[in-house]
Amino acid sequence: MSNAKILPILINHNPILRKKSTQIRRDEIKTKEFQRLCSDMAKTMEEKDGAGLAAPQIGKNIRLVVVRTENSAVCMINPKIIKKSWAKECGEEGCLSVPDVFGKVKRHKKIICKYLDKKGKEIKIEAEGLMARVIQHEIDHLDGVLFIDKARDIKKLT
């Protein structure tokens, strides 16, 4: 993590943000390059003060996201929502790729998400509230969807 670097973030209207990202092969995970990418994305998210960051945002159409938990960054490889609550809730969102824009998005309140961690181990977590929202927002990025596609009451700071 010490020599991780900050990656440039792609901004809205870049076509990479609109492509569907591909699954990551298990044997790719242990490579030095991939491990470095995870560290660089975590560092970039922290430095830019984001709640999460998806690989397309740094120019790679692969199914990798990092999300911020209390004190660390969690890498989620091939994340997939396998269960979601019927109940939804509306909350304000922004995105590092859509600077200075905020809007309200309806998301599932609770989700169960399956992913591989940095060691290739399969993890299943239950998330609710803000964490559930961040995971849904980041997985949308992997499918070429931006929050502004779903948001209402969109505000632009000037």
Ligand SMILES: [Zn+2]
């Ligand atoms: Zn975003």
